[in-house]
Amino acid sequence: MRANYTVNESVQFRILSEGQISEIVGAAIEILETTGAVFYSTEALEMLKQAGAHINGNRARIPSALTKQALQSAPNSVGLYNSRTGKKAMALAGYNSYYGTGSDTPYFVDPLRGERLRARYQDVANAAKVIDALPHVDFCMSLGLVQDVPRLTSDRYQFKAMVTNTGKPMVITAHDIQGFADIVAMSEEVAGGTTELRARPFLVLYAEPISPLQHPKDSVDKLLFAAEHGIPVVYTPAPMAGATAPCTLAGTLASGISESLGGLVIHQLKQAGAPFIMGGVFTIMDMRTTIFSYAAPEFNLLQAAQTDVAHYLGLPIFCTAGCSDSNVLDQQAAAEAMFSILVTGQSGANLIHDVGYLEYGSTGSLEMLVMSNELIGMAKRFVRGIRVNKETLATEVVDQVGPGGHFLGEQHTLDYMRSEFWTPSLMNRKRYDEWKDAGAKTLGDRAHEQVLNILAEHTPVPLTKQQLDRFDEIIRNADQRHGYQ
Amino acid sequence: MSNYLEDLAQSVIVGQEDRVKQLTQQAIDSGADPVEIINQGLIPGMNVVGARFKVGQMFVPEVLMSARAMNGGMELVKPLLLDEELPTAGKVVLGTVKGDLHDIGKNLVGMMLESAGFTVVNLGVDAGPDKFLQAIKEHKPGIIGLSALLTTTMLSMKDTIEVLKEEGLRDKVKVIIGGAPISQDFADEIGADGFAPDAASATDLCKKLLA
Ligand code: B12
Numbered sequence: 001m002r003a004n005y006t007v008n009e010s011v012q013f014r015i016l017s018e019g020q021i022s023e024i025v026g027a028a029i030e031i032l033e034t035t036g037a038v039f040y041s042t043e044a045l046e047m048l049k050q051a052g053a054h055i056n057g058n059r060a061r062i063p064s065a066l067t068k069q070a071l072q073s074a075p076n077s078v079g080l081y082n083s084r085t086g087k088k089a090m091a092l093a094g095y096n097s098y099y100g101t102g103s104d105t106p107y108f109v110d111p112l113r114g115e116r117l118r119a120r121y122q123d124v125a126n127a128a129k130v131i132d133a134l135p136h137v138d139f140c141m142s143l144g145l146v147q148d149v150p151r152l153t154s155d156r157y158q159f160k161a162m163v164t165n166t167g168k169p170m171v172i173t174a175h176d177i178q179g180f181a182d183i184v185a186m187s188e189e190v191a192g193g194t195t196e197l198r199a200r201p202f203l204v205l206y207a208e209p210i211s212p213l214q215h216p217k218d219s220v221d222k223l224l225f226a227a228e229h230g231i232p233v234v235y236t237p238a239p240m241a242g243a244t245a246p247c248t249l250a251g252t253l254a255s256g257i258s259e260s261l262g263g264l265v266i267h268q269l270k271q272a273g274a275p276f277i278m279g280g281v282f283t284i285m286d287m288r289t290t291i292f293s294y295a296a297p298e299f300n301l302l303q304a305a306q307t308d309v310a311h312y313l314g315l316p317i318f319c320t321a322g323c324s325d326s327n328v329l330d331q332q333a334a335a336e337a338m339f340s341i342l343v344t345g346q347s348g349a350n351l352i353h354d355v356g357y358l359e360y361g362s363t364g365s366l367e368m369l370v371m372s373n374e375l376i377g378m379a380k381r382f383v384r385g386i387r388v389n390k391e392t393l394a395t396e397v398v399d400q401v402g403p404g405g406h407f408l409g410e411q412h413t414l415d416y417m418r419s420e421f422w423t424p425s426l427m428n429r430k431r432y433d434e435w436k437d438a439g440a441k442t443l444g445d446r447a448h449e450q451v452l453n454i455l456a457e458h459t460p461v462p463l464t465k466q467q468l469d470r471f472d473e474i475i476r477n478a479d480q481r482h483g484y485q
Numbered sequence: 486m487s488n489y490l491e492d493l494a495q496s497v498i499v500g501q502e503d504r505v506k507q508l509t510q511q512a513i514d515s516g517a518d519p520v521e522i523i524n525q526g527l528i529p530g531m532n533v534v535g536a537r538f539k540v541g542q543m544f545v546p547e548v549l550m551s552a553r554a555m556n557g558g559m560e561l562v563k564p565l566l567l568d569e570e571l572p573t574a575g576k577v578v579l580g581t582v583k584g585d586l587h588d589i590g591k592n593l594v595g596m597m598l599e600s601a602g603f604t605v606v607n608l609g610v611d612a613g614p615d616k617f618l619q620a621i622k623e624h625k626p627g628i629i630g631l632s633a634l635l636t637t638t639m640l641s642m643k644d645t646i647e648v649l650k651e652e653g654l655r656d657k658v659k660v661i662i663g664g665a666p667i668s669q670d671f672a673d674e675i676g677a678d679g680f681a682p683d684a685a686s687a688t689d690l691c692k693k694l695l696a
Contacts, residue, residue, distance in 0.1 A: 106665060175637055243589050285545075285589075287544035290545060290684055362666075
């Protein structure tokens with residue numbers, strides 16, 4: 001969603017003051033300098049050493065000057081394209097917000113049987129298709145984790161399920177660096193070549209540090225690979241306040257942001273100016289059940305605070321919304337989804353993922369996805385705020401209609417009713433009897449119907465036979481390398 | 486004498502390690518029976534903690550504090566006990582399986598088991614079948630617990646069970662498994678002895694298996 005037309009019309013918020021932001025950033029930089037972090041990568045350690053970091057075994061203490069240099073060289077905007085039309089689809093910068101799914105849930109709600117089953121290829125294909133059809137879902141992550149194909153190469157199959165069913169930009173997970181390399185090769189096939197993919201990237205790679213303060217080999221390899229290939233990357237810490245980060249939210253921010261910055265430093269050392277997106281899933285561990293919450297109010301505070309920090313640092317920001325700790329699509333799921341969708345929208349986060357997650361990231365649901373699409377529509381309208389000018393104040397129209405008249409027949413109404421009002425596609429506004437006669441359906445029922453409709457009716461722009469053949473060849477080779485078949 | 490026991494239990498419940506140590510030392514100095522200190526002071530305190538945690542009145546860090554307090558007392562009493570009097574619920578070897586780096590859940594299981602009186606050997610992350618095998622030979626645990634949060638790594642659980650069979654150790658040790666993608670069905674499928682969805686139920690499971 002686009003932030004407001006002009007600043008004074010904004011209904012956006014900032015939850016941190018300028019002073020608080022600079023204290024948090026200062027603490028993050030201090031953590032990097034005094035505590036440092038471990039990097040399980042000789043290449044990263046070597047680069048850090050060359051650049052003046054203090055290295056002790058795997059531990060690197062990174063001087064603040066180095067961090068600041070990385071912040072300077074990183075671009076503050078990242079553009080992503082539609083793989084079918086080649087048109088720019090997202091400009092990750094400033095307060096522009098885009099929503100998309102999350103990836104890799106082990107379970108998935110089967111749209112036909114309504115049961116929670118292990119996610120399969122078809123689930124991911126369905127998710128991509130639904131995303132392709134939804135107006136407020138801007139990008140695609142796999143939602144489910146494909147489990148009915150060879151395990152160690154499932155990332156390639158998963159990508160195929162996604163890219164054959166949507167042209168929208170995507171954020172890609174892979175098991176390892178070979179997985180990424182194969183997926184990039186498949187993407188080049190879609191984009192029409194290496195330079196074309198670089199010029200109009202439609203994918204973002206995904207890697208994660210391990211809280212607290214660890215950068216594992218696979219993740220560092222992925223970061224460096226992305227830097228080298230000029231493909232945008234999100235580096236997403238998942239600190240859990242009270243467990244893998246301090247219990248205080250400020251402490252979790254400082255520690256998590258230091259992880260983001262640690263990743264940024266090696267990424268920029270590898271290739272200054274390469275596109276990097278900060279942010280992640282900062283939350284609390286529930287102290288009774290030990291779940292990693294995707295919906296607590298503290299989670300929402302942390303999303304908003306991270307976004308404030310990213311705006312201050314001038315980096316695009318990856319956030320989380322449209323997800324729930326509820327195990328099924330119920331009232332809790334709706335309330336929690338709305339909460340995070342609104343918060344991230346009002347904060348102006350850029351790349352907002354995990355729409356469609358139930359069960360704290362363990363289950364994907366197409367119903368949750370289409371319901372959230374509706375909620376995003378509402379939130380976008382809200383964030384757009386109230387435009388106040390001569391035209392919208394409409395004193396002339398008021399004067400024409402005068403006391404006791406009505407506005408239904410005015411040209412002004414015709415001109416504005418579609419842009420001023422958001423039109424629901426799932427929310428009920430029917431009067432009681434009408435609603436009852438139509439089957440007394442709940443929001444969940446209606447979401448389910450919308451899912452079935454999209455699956456039956458939407459046709460994504462297909463890829464060519466040649467592209468698909470090439471996919472199969474890449475996948476076959478990967479399978480052979482892993483000893484499948 | 487009896488109200489020192491209540492005081493002791495209470496101090497375990499509120500997680501005051503210093504106070505527990507002080508009371509335990511006083512009791513020892515005044516000639517109290519070490520078995521009584523444990524069975525009527527420290528353990529009843531911890532039992533209350535377990536019960537309160539289960540109903541959601543206490544939080545994980547409070548449980549850990551209480552366990553630390555109880556262990557503070559235990560350490561003082563232990564030297565006075567014969568081996569067979571030593572209260573241990575059993576020994577558990579825990580590890581996150583090969584290729585998997587998710588460890589906080591497994592660590593929590595370890596901490597909760599320790600709180601319940603188990604002796605825990607933590608193998609860390611990326612623990613393949615060999616590492617478990619070696620640990621079984623070295624530590625002779627009653628149970629091994631395998632944690633996996635990835636579908637790509639959960640098969641390592643099966644491999645570990647196969648290796649145990651090959652080595653003729655399968656009936657010497659119980660195998661339990663857990664983590665986000667793990668289910669009871671999967672446990673049955675690979676022939677594990679149990680599955681638990683969280684740390685508290687993992688403790689119950691271990692108690693049941695070793696009963
Ligand atoms: C935090 C987190 C991470 C952190 C882990 C940090 C750490 N030190 O552990 C980081 C960011 C590093 C991470 C990395 C990845 N993660 Co992760 N992660 C999570 C997340 C959000 C929470 C897990 C967690 O810590 N929960 C809190 C703890 C306390 O709970 P727990 O782990 O479930 O443990 C409890 C129980 O399961 C049980 N238990 C656990 N072990 C055992 C063992 C026994 C014997 C028993 C009885 C019980 C038991 O008791 C524990 C305590 O109550 C989950 C989401 C989810 N739904 O679980 C994803 C999740 C597990 N991750 C996922 C993925 C895909 C990944 C990555 C592959 C992402 C990527 N493509 O790079 C990498 C893999 C890295 C690697 N090689 O291991 C997927 C898994 C999909 C799958 N089944 O394969 C999940 C489900 C999220 C998602 N939908 O994408 N992740």
